[in-house]
Structure formats: C-alpha cells, structure tokens
Amino acid sequence: MLATLPATASSTGTQATDQSACRPDGLYTTPGVDVPYCSVYDTEGREMMGADHQRRVIGYFTGWRTGKDGTPAYLASDIPWDKVTHINYAFAHVDGANKLSVGGGADNPATGMTWPGVAGAEMDPALPYKGHFNLLNKFKKQHPNVKTLISVGGWAETGGYFDDSGKRVDSGGFYSMATNADGSVNQAGINTFADSAVSFIRQYGFNGVDIDYEYPTSMKDAGNPLDWKIANARRAGLNKGYDALMKTLREKLDRAGAADGKHYLLSVAAPSSGYLLRGMETYQTTKYLDYVNIMSYDLHGAWNEHVGPNAALYDDGKDGELAKAGVYTTAQYGGIGYLNGDWAYHYFRGSMPAGRINLGLPYYTRGWKNVTGGTDGLWGTAKASICPAGSGLTSCGDGAVGIDNLWHDKDDNGKESPAGSNPMWHAKNLEKGVVGDYLDDYGFPAGTKLTGTYTRKYNSTLVAPWLWNAEKKVFLSTEDEQSVAAKAKYVVDKGLGGTMVWELAGDYAWNAGKGQYEPGQTLTTTMYEAFKSAPAYGAKRATTDLPQEVVDVDVSFREFPLGDSNYPISPKLRITNNSGATLPGGTEFQFDYATSAPGNAKDQSGWGLKVIRSDHTAANNVGGLKGDYHRVSVKLPAWQSLAPGASTDIDFVYYMPVSTPSNWTVTTGGKTYGLAGDFTRGAKVVKPGDGGGTTPPDPGTCTAPAWSPTAVYTGGSTVSWSNHSWKARWWTQGEQPGSGSGVWQDLGAC
Secondary structure: OOOOOEEEOOOOOEEEHHHHHHHOOOOOOOOOOOOHHHHHHHOOEEEEEOOOOOOOOEEEEOOOOOOOOOOOOOOOHHHHOOOOOOEEEEEEEEEEOOOOOOOOOOOOOOOOOOOOOOOOOOOOOOOOOOOHHHHHHHHHHHHHEEEHHHHHHHHHHOOOEEEOOOOEOOOOOOHHHEEEEOOEEEEEHHHHHHHOOOOOOOOOOOOEEEEOOOOOOOOOOOOOHHHHHHHHHHHHHHHHHHHHHHHHHHHHHHHHHHHHHOOEEEEEEEOOHHHHHHHHOOOOHHHOOOEEEEEEEOOOOOOOOOOOOOOOOOOOOOOOOHHHOOOOOOOHHHOOOOOOOOHHHHHHHOOOOHHHEEEEEOOOOOEEEOOOEEOOOOOOOOOOOOOOOOOOOOOEEOOOHHOOOOOOOOOOOOOEEOOOOEEEEHHHHHHHOOOOOOOHOOOOOOOOOOOOOOEEEEEEOOOOOEEEEEOOOOOEEOHHHHHHHHHHHHHHHOOOOOEEEOOOOOOEEEEEOOEEEEOOOHHHHHHHHOOOOOOOOOOOOOOOOOOOOEEEEEEEEEEEOOOOHHHHHHHHHHEOOOOOOOOEEEOOOEEEOOOOOOOOOEOOOOOOOOOEOOOOOOOOOOOOOOOOOEEEEEEEOOOOOOOOEEEEEEEEEEEOOOOOOOEEEEEEOOOEEEEEHHHHOEEEEEEOOOOEOOOOOOOOOOOOEOOOOEEEEOOOOOEOOOOOOEEEEOEEEOOOOOOOOOEEEEEOOO
C-alpha cells in the first residue's frame, strides 16, 4: 500500500500530475481525497509565490481602519501588493449559529461600505458585494500570485462577536462551538462552522482560512477576560475541541479543493509564550496546517510590571519576568528563556519543517510609564496602582498613556487602557521629536507638544530597539529597519517559510513635504528585499534521513494534567500497533523532540527512555538555541510484546513545552521503519517483516578519541561524541558534533 496519491489531471488540465509529489512534508493527507496540491506547491513541496518571493510576507489587513471615524484610513489600495505574498483579513467571527460570519448591512466594512472619491478605492462593478472584500479581489486580479485568507477570531472575537450595531455578544465563539460545557468535543458545532467556512471562501474568493483562536489552552484565565466565564469551565476539553476543529477544517477544505481544482490553505495564529503553550499539550494540530504564523510578539506588555521587549528575537539571560519566576536558576529548565521568537520557532520546529513556520513581527509598540531600574528602562519595573476595568487583573503594569498610546483600546468604563500601543509611524515621529498633523484626529488639542526626548536604544543580543524618554520614564518597545533586517536574516539563515505582520497599517514612510512619518511600507520593503533572492526555504522536517518504508504504528500524547498542575509536563505517550504484525519485546522506538525543552526528558515507566543525541547542550539559550532536536530512544521491555491492535502507555516527562515529537523510527526484526503518522513525503506503508525496511548500521564500538571543545580538528578528523562517531568536514574548534553547524558528519552510532 502506497502512502501517496494517484496520478490525476493537473489544475491546468494539460498534463497528468501526481499531486502527492507536491504535498508538503508532514502535511496530513485526507483519506480518499485527491487534493490538488500542485496548484499551490511545487514538486519539492514548497509554496509557489512568484519569482521574486522566496519566502512568505504575510500581512494582516484589519477591517476597522476605514477612515469613517476621522482617523487615517488604511484600505486595500494602501497594501504594498508587490511586496507581500499573503493577506489575512481580520476579522471574521463565529456567530450565534456557529457559522463563519462578518455580519452584514450597507455599512459593513467587509461587504457593504464604499469610499467615494478615494483614489484606488473604486469598487469593481463585476462583483456582487462591496467593502474591503470587493477591493481585495480587485487588486488580486492585478497581483494573481498574492493569496488572501479570511482570519477568524482574534483577541476580541474568540469568545464572542460584535453585532452590526457594534455591541459585543458573549456567544461563546470558538470555546462553545468546538467544546461542549462538559469538556467533550462539539462535533456538530465544528461541522457547521467548517461547512460555512468552505461556503464563505468560495463566495468571497479567498484562498483559505486562518484561525486566530486565543486561546485553546488549559491555563486558567488565559485569553480575553470577557471569555473566562465560558472558557475556564471548558479548560479540560479545549485542546480536544481544537484538534477536532482543525482536522475537520482540513478535511472539508481538502474535499472542496478537490472539487474546485485548487488547494485551499489552512493556517493558525499561534501563541509564542511558553506559559500559554504549556497548556496546549503538544499542539497536535500542526499536521493539519499548511503553515503556522507565530505571534512572536506581546511577549512583554503592561499586563504586568516587568519592562521588556515586545518581540525580542533572542533571550539575553536577564529577562526580569523570567528571573523572578526562577526560570534561569531552576535546574530542570536548563537555563532556557522562553519569551523570545527563537524559542517559539524551535517549539514548532519540533513537529514541522522550517518552511511551514512563519515568524511574527509587530508593527506596533508596547510601553510603560514611571519605569524604575533597568538599563534605559530595559528590564526595569513599572507597577500600576489600579488595573483597567475588565482586565481581570489584580496586579498589572503602569502602561504608557496619552500621546504614548495612540492606538489604545478602552476599558469597560470607556476609559483609555494604558498600554503604550502606537503604530510604528507614530513612534518614529516621537523619536524624531515631530508632532504629527494627525494628532487632532485622535483627540489631542491644537498646540500639543512633546515632553522630553525619545532616544532610540538597541540591544543586539535581543535584536530589540526601544525608545527611552528619561524625563517621563517612558519605555516604548519598537521595531525598525535594523531589527526587521536582522529578523529577516534569521528567517533566511534558519530556512523559515517567512514572516507574518500584525498589522500592515503600522508600517511607516517619511513624508519630506510634511516633515513627518506616515503610514507606508518601509519595513515590508526591508523584508521583501531580504527575501527576493534568498535560497529556497527548508522543506524537510527531519535533519537526518528517514526510512521511506513506514509502518502503521500510531503514537499520541494524552492525559495531560491541567494548567498549573502540569509541571513537570507528564503526559501518557501511547503507542498503538495498527501494523498487522506483532512487535516483539526489545522493539526500539526513536523520535526527535524540540530543543525548546532541555535534553533531560525521561520516563517513569521503567522502560529506560534516554536522550541519545542533543543538538543543543549549552547551559542557556542566550543568543539562540544551537540546533533543532534531541533524539530519544525507548524500547519495549523484553517481557512485553505489542500485538496487532494493542496499545501501551509510557509515562513521559519533560520540563518545558514542545510541539508533537516527530521523525519516528521503529526497529524490529533487524529492520528500521518510519511511521505512517509522520506523513513523510513519498513514504510507502508496509507490514513489518514483509522484507521491507532498512538494515540499521552496526553500532560497533567508539574507537575514535572523544571530542574536546578546546582541541583543533582539521578536515577528515574523527571523534566520538554522544555514542556516535563523527568526521570533520573542515577545520573546526569548539563546534560540538550534532549542534547543527554542519561541520561534523555523523558516521553513525557506536
């Protein structure tokens, strides 16, 4: 039986195409459906985005910056269409009938509103709807390589929605649509939503669906405080509902795509905080996603008093919030700081190829006032005496306000929520000492002046700029060309699929005529220029060769303790033998798990589970994690066999969050196989013992001298390290074998 799809006509109808040849590595295959992957992906499983787009630039385009409230509009005509690859429209919601909706009416921004007299905002008369959707499709005709996705949810509409009058309806949203009150999966609600999603993207010309469910985590009081009453009661079942939702969406989108002759995309906006991810089990939904957009921002903000970067790329070992929590001093954590983009990337790298992961960048600021301590405010503190009404917080940070909080939300009493939230173009004016002519649109009186000087600071270890006003003690975390260029280089060097931006309207350009910064495309252009001649992104999940013959043995992670009880993280690892042959005692399983957790995983079942290779062995992750995986080996006890259809559980223990361990092999009868559940490209499902598999190398004995971090090695030198033999490809010193540097060739176990 082949785990590939039959040859069918291509979407152009001009030649026969084996659609499975275009399926991305690790992407779930919907049973019995001939998905037209080749309409989106090439034969290496990489997304086709146009000749000058080697990496994704995904921009969120929000529906509420219409200009109708007197503040500057940001319309589809303002999008840098030649610089982006995907546009996510934010937001649709789950309505009271569990259907995907954007509301309706003549004043609806998505489908009803018009902008008479605004250049570029003329409606396409050929379309039966108006609003942003009309304009998006008008410009897509001019830029056919750009894909659009409807994004559903977001912070404000995960657990409810705003009706056509602007009033919030606390309907339960994703929480009740996917999970019943008793914690069981609401499959009927999920089916209704998924069917409506298919109808919606067909009606409005979208290329897929982006789910912004914030958040299906078992951590108590996570997400919008307005949702806690509904969400907290369902915490034990939110992950199961989320998994069922993604599986159902994947399968229904695949069936629709097969009927329509084009592959529909499915993505998510995923949290990056180790705290939230700890309660999302092992994020077992990644296999259903074309790609994941990491919200690698909001890592520090005025929800607490710890002053730090909004979106640091790396840890520097000095994060005040982590230090207070003992993260750097608790031995089991391995000194790993988890509030940074690099850590979040490595979390998802554990279950996905690099090319199916996109790093998030904020085009807005976070900030505090009355900051004390730290270096120019960095890693200082700023505690508020009173928290915003409706925040659910009893202790919070002293967020910046007024001219330092242009894009603020309002609390339950209609007052400004202190957050230091600004578009980056306003932050650039603060830095330059410019009072922009738009301030009166935001309610600032004529003659408003700036107090103090906003001095730009930059930390190259964190890859984080900020503005420090020493007179006001205001800290505003920013992004600019230097930080975005560094993050773009990181994306290229690590093989990531690209970047995601929240939100396009925050980008800036200098208007020399007015002497001020305004909405523009400077940062997006910086990424475009970095990506247009970059090499192809990383399309393979495994960093070592896996067998192409695989067996049907299922592995899953379950029975996670909830929330704050989930430490150490200790699920049951269940192995189920669906291969049709008995697996005898001594059968060895190996798998990789992400370096987002230290290499100290163990089992509490007496099976002798051990880490046999670590790509990151440093005492911390200052400046980034050094590699992608830890390799684990565990064997069925000699006295235990696993009959066809039987399952067995291992008490698996690890100390920081990881996504679903992957790159599995099973060795039995002198042969090594992969696992069908990894969805490896080109793999063939076989029955163990039918002559398939590969013969594992003879472990032999480690005869080479042990690797030394101080020794100098020239090309051809051999060493032993971590029970493997290694050969140097070129001169090296201090580069540990297996660290991901590429200098050492793994000669196999010994």
